[in-house]
Amino acid sequence: MCGFRMPGIVADNPGVIRKNIQLPASSIFSSYLYLHNDAYMKFEAVTIKDIAKALGVSTSTVSRALRDSYEISPETKELVLECARKLNYMPNPIALSLKERRSRSIGVVVCEIANSFFSQVINGIESIAYDRGYNVIIAQSNESVEREIMDLHYLSSRSVDGLIISLSTETNDISHLQDLHNKGLPIVMFDRVTDEIKTHSVVVDNFKGTYEATEYLLQKGYKRIAAIANSEFLSITSERLGGYKDALQAYGQKFNKSYVKHCFYGGMVFSEIEDAVNKLMTLKQPPDAIIATSDKLTTGCLKTLMRRGIKVPDDIALVGFLNSDIAELMNPALTVVHQPALEMGKAAIELLLQLIESKRPVTQFEKRVLTPTLVIGKSAMDVN
Amino acid sequence: MCGFRMPGIVADNPGVIRKNIQLPASSIFSSYLYLHNDAYMKFEAVTIKDIAKALGVSTSTVSRALRDSYEISPETKELVLECARKLNYMPNPIALSLKERRSRSIGVVVCEIANSFFSQVINGIESIAYDRGYNVIIAQSNESVEREIMDLHYLSSRSVDGLIISLSTETNDISHLQDLHNKGLPIVMFDRVTDEIKTHSVVVDNFKGTYEATEYLLQKGYKRIAAIANSEFLSITSERLGGYKDALQAYGQKFNKSYVKHCFYGGMVFSEIEDAVNKLMTLKQPPDAIIATSDKLTTGCLKTLMRRGIKVPDDIALVGFLNSDIAELMNPALTVVHQPALEMGKAAIELLLQLIESKRPVTQFEKRVLTPTLVIGKSAMDVN
DNA sequence: ATCGTTCTCGGGAACGATTGCGTAAAAAAA
DNA sequence: TTTTTTTACGCAATCGTTCCCGAGAACGAT
The missing domain is CATH 1.10.260.40 (lambda repressor-like DNA-binding domains)
Structure with missing residues (x-):
C-alpha cells in the first residue's frame, strides 16, 4: 500500500x-x-x-x-x-535547518574565483565540505571592502554556519568581521589574515617564501633586486617583504626603499602594475631583478615587461608567487614560489568544522602555517 | 520598548x-x-x-x-x-524557503573548478545569481560520471531550485539528468550539452572555433594537421572535430584518421595526453601541427612537447582552445581559441532564472550560441 | 435603528522534521 | 490476581514565516 x-x-x-x-x-x-x-x-x-x-x-x-x-x-x-x-x-534539509537552527552551509569570501590560487583553495574547501554534508557558498570581493561587507551581509543573511575568508586588499578596518565574530559566528581566515580577530587561521610561511626567492636571486649574483607587492595593509605584504629584506641583509645588501613598489589593488587594476614596473625601470639604477609577491602581480609584471620588450631573464630576472600549473610553460619558465593551495583549503575547512561542531567554547586558536615551495625555472640566470 | x-x-x-x-x-x-x-x-x-x-x-x-x-x-x-x-x-531565509518551497539556491556542476574556463563561467553565474538573491552551490565531477551522479544527488537533496551543468567526459548515459528534468527541475546545460534533454543551453560555436584555427594553420602552409580531442561522447568533441574536418576539406586536404587522437579523460589523466602526443610523433609521417580542442589538452600538449624537447613552432605548430589569461605569456605565446566564458556563465544563469521564475510551463527552448575568438600568438609560423 | 461595506487586525493552520511528555497495552514482578 | 515496569507509540509544541479566515469597529445607506 x-x-x-x-x-x-x-x-x-x-x-x-x-x-x-x-x-x-x-x-x-x-x-x-x-x-x-x-x-x-x-x-x-x-x-x-x-x-x-x-x-x-x-x-x-x-x-x-x-x-x-x-x-x-x-x-x-x-x-x-x-x-x-x-x-x-x-x-528535507530546509526543514531540518529550521528545526536545528543551522544551515549546514558555510560561506567563503575570496577576492576572485578565477585566480589559480583561490580556485585551488576553494577546491580543497569544497572537497571536504561536500563529504561532511556542508555546502559552500562562494562570494567574491573583487578586492573591494565595500563588496566584502555586502558579501558578509549576504552570507550572514543566508545564515551560514561558518565563514572562511581571505581579506580584500582594501580592508584595513575589520569591524564588519569583528561584529560577526563577536556574535559567535565561527570564522577561519586564510592567506590575508589579521591578528585583530582571535580565531583559527591558515597561511603559508610567507617570510620563508620570499626569503628563499630572494636568496636564490642573490646566489645567482643579482645585486639590485626590486619587489612589487600588494597593499601595505595586508598581512601577506609585510611578511613577504620581511623575507625579502632579511635575505638582502643576510647577504650584505642594503635595503633600498625605492626598489619596493606597492600595488594597492594587487593587480586588479592593470595600470598599477605597469606604473610600478615603469617607475622601477626608469630609476637611475634600474633593478636587475624583480620579485613579485602575488599571482596577479607576477603575471602582470611579466606581461608588462614583455610588452615593453624587456627580456626575462636577459634584461632582468623575475621571480614571483604563482600557483598556476602552467608556470613551466611560460616564457621564460618562471621560477616561482608555489603555495600548497589545496592543502590550505582543506586545513581551513577542517578548522572551521572543528569550530562549528565543537560543543564547548573554543579558546585556543591555531595558526596553521604551511610551507611554500620554490620551483626553479629559467627566469633568472647566473650573473657574474 | x-x-x-x-x-x-x-x-x-x-x-x-x-x-x-x-x-x-x-x-x-x-x-x-x-x-x-x-x-x-x-x-x-x-x-x-x-x-x-x-x-x-x-x-x-x-x-x-x-x-x-x-x-x-x-x-x-x-x-x-x-x-x-x-x-x-x-x-530568516530558511523559514521562508520552507514556507515557499524553494531554496533560492542553484546548483552548478562542472568537472573542475580550478580550470580557467570553468572558473570564469562560474564567475559569470555567481555575479548575476548574487544580485538576484540566489546562492550558488558548486560541485565538481572530476570528469567522473559516478561523481556527477552523486553531485546531482547531493544538489537534489539540498533542494536546489535549478541546475546548471556541463557534462563529465564519462557521461554518455544521461538518465540521471533526465530523471531530474522529468520531475520538473529547471536545468540549463552549457559547454558539454546533449540534445536528449529538451531545455535551454549555452555553447560557443565550436565548429567555427576549430574551423578558424585549422584554417589559420592551413593558410600558414601546414600540411599535416593533427587533432587531439576529448572523449567521443561529448558534444564539443564532434562539433570541434567537425570544424577541423570541414576546414581540411575546404582547403583540399584529405582527412587522415590516424591524425586524430582522443583523450577519454580530457587530460585529467596526464599520461593520456603523453600517449596521444607520442603516438602522433612516432607515425611514419608525423604531423607538422596540432590542434588541441580543450584547455587542459592544450596545456598538456604543450607540456608534453616541451618535455620531449620538441620546439613549438619550429618543430611543430600548436593551436588550441585556451581560456587562461596568460596565453600570451606562454612559450611560445599560444594562438588560441578563446571562449567568452564569463558571458556564457551570465547567459546560463539568466536562462535558468527565466525558467525558475516562469509562471507558466516553458516549451520553447533556446540554444544560445556565443562566438569564440581566435587570438593570434606565435605558436605557428609560415611554412613555405 | 438596522444592514452591508470597508478597514484593520488576530487566530491558527500550514511548511517538514524532531522531541518531550503522556499513555495504552504488554510484560514482568509482586 | 494485582501492581509495577517496560515497551511502543501518539499528541502536540517548536523552528520562523506566510496567509486563509474570521471578526470587531467604524461608517454610510436605507
Whole structure:
C-alpha cells in the first residue's frame, strides 16, 4: 500500500546519508512525484507524512524509526525503512535547518574565483565540505571592502554556519568581521589574515617564501633586486617583504626603499602594475631583478615587461608567487614560489568544522602555517 | 520598548532587501544578540515574534506590515518598520524557503573548478545569481560520471531550485539528468550539452572555433594537421572535430584518421595526453601541427612537447582552445581559441532564472550560441 | 435603528522534521 | 490476581514565516 508512487531504489538512514551509496544510474531521484506532464508543476518531495499516511502510523514514529530510535519496535522500523526505500524518501534539509537552527552551509569570501590560487583553495574547501554534508557558498570581493561587507551581509543573511575568508586588499578596518565574530559566528581566515580577530587561521610561511626567492636571486649574483607587492595593509605584504629584506641583509645588501613598489589593488587594476614596473625601470639604477609577491602581480609584471620588450631573464630576472600549473610553460619558465593551495583549503575547512561542531567554547586558536615551495625555472640566470 | 536589544541601523522591506542598501561599516549585523562572552552560545536572530511582542501586536500584522500589505494601516506599518529597523530585523531565509518551497539556491556542476574556463563561467553565474538573491552551490565531477551522479544527488537533496551543468567526459548515459528534468527541475546545460534533454543551453560555436584555427594553420602552409580531442561522447568533441574536418576539406586536404587522437579523460589523466602526443610523433609521417580542442589538452600538449624537447613552432605548430589569461605569456605565446566564458556563465544563469521564475510551463527552448575568438600568438609560423 | 461595506487586525493552520511528555497495552514482578 | 515496569507509540509544541479566515469597529445607506 505504500507503493502508490514510483518505486525507488535507495533511501538512507538520514544519519549516514550520502556515505558511499552505490546507486544504479536510473531512478535515483524518484523521491519526487512525477508531475511533469503538460502542466508546469513543481515536483513535490516525499515527506515523512507520506510514509506515515501510507503505513497508518504517526509522523513521530516514522521520524524515530528513520533515526533508529530505541523506542520503536524492530518490526515497525523495518516497515518504515522499507516504505521509505520504496518511496525513495529523502529528508528535507530546509526543514531540518529550521528545526536545528543551522544551515549546514558555510560561506567563503575570496577576492576572485578565477585566480589559480583561490580556485585551488576553494577546491580543497569544497572537497571536504561536500563529504561532511556542508555546502559552500562562494562570494567574491573583487578586492573591494565595500563588496566584502555586502558579501558578509549576504552570507550572514543566508545564515551560514561558518565563514572562511581571505581579506580584500582594501580592508584595513575589520569591524564588519569583528561584529560577526563577536556574535559567535565561527570564522577561519586564510592567506590575508589579521591578528585583530582571535580565531583559527591558515597561511603559508610567507617570510620563508620570499626569503628563499630572494636568496636564490642573490646566489645567482643579482645585486639590485626590486619587489612589487600588494597593499601595505595586508598581512601577506609585510611578511613577504620581511623575507625579502632579511635575505638582502643576510647577504650584505642594503635595503633600498625605492626598489619596493606597492600595488594597492594587487593587480586588479592593470595600470598599477605597469606604473610600478615603469617607475622601477626608469630609476637611475634600474633593478636587475624583480620579485613579485602575488599571482596577479607576477603575471602582470611579466606581461608588462614583455610588452615593453624587456627580456626575462636577459634584461632582468623575475621571480614571483604563482600557483598556476602552467608556470613551466611560460616564457621564460618562471621560477616561482608555489603555495600548497589545496592543502590550505582543506586545513581551513577542517578548522572551521572543528569550530562549528565543537560543543564547548573554543579558546585556543591555531595558526596553521604551511610551507611554500620554490620551483626553479629559467627566469633568472647566473650573473657574474 | 522595542529597543531592548542592540540598536541596529538598517532593516529593509523584505521585498526589496539587499537592493543597493547603503550601510555604515559598523554594526551591520546587530540583528543578532550579543551572547558571545565566555560561554559558547549560538547567536539568535531577531524574529517577527520579537517585533510583535515588543509592539503588542500579532505576528500576522508584523508580517503584513513588513510586506507592505494594503490591509495594515499606515500608522501600524510605520511602527513595525521603525521597530524592525531598531532591532535590525532580518527575515530568516530558511523559514521562508520552507514556507515557499524553494531554496533560492542553484546548483552548478562542472568537472573542475580550478580550470580557467570553468572558473570564469562560474564567475559569470555567481555575479548575476548574487544580485538576484540566489546562492550558488558548486560541485565538481572530476570528469567522473559516478561523481556527477552523486553531485546531482547531493544538489537534489539540498533542494536546489535549478541546475546548471556541463557534462563529465564519462557521461554518455544521461538518465540521471533526465530523471531530474522529468520531475520538473529547471536545468540549463552549457559547454558539454546533449540534445536528449529538451531545455535551454549555452555553447560557443565550436565548429567555427576549430574551423578558424585549422584554417589559420592551413593558410600558414601546414600540411599535416593533427587533432587531439576529448572523449567521443561529448558534444564539443564532434562539433570541434567537425570544424577541423570541414576546414581540411575546404582547403583540399584529405582527412587522415590516424591524425586524430582522443583523450577519454580530457587530460585529467596526464599520461593520456603523453600517449596521444607520442603516438602522433612516432607515425611514419608525423604531423607538422596540432590542434588541441580543450584547455587542459592544450596545456598538456604543450607540456608534453616541451618535455620531449620538441620546439613549438619550429618543430611543430600548436593551436588550441585556451581560456587562461596568460596565453600570451606562454612559450611560445599560444594562438588560441578563446571562449567568452564569463558571458556564457551570465547567459546560463539568466536562462535558468527565466525558467525558475516562469509562471507558466516553458516549451520553447533556446540554444544560445556565443562566438569564440581566435587570438593570434606565435605558436605557428609560415611554412613555405 | 438596522444592514452591508470597508478597514484593520488576530487566530491558527500550514511548511517538514524532531522531541518531550503522556499513555495504552504488554510484560514482568509482586 | 494485582501492581509495577517496560515497551511502543501518539499528541502536540517548536523552528520562523506566510496567509486563509474570521471578526470587531467604524461608517454610510436605507
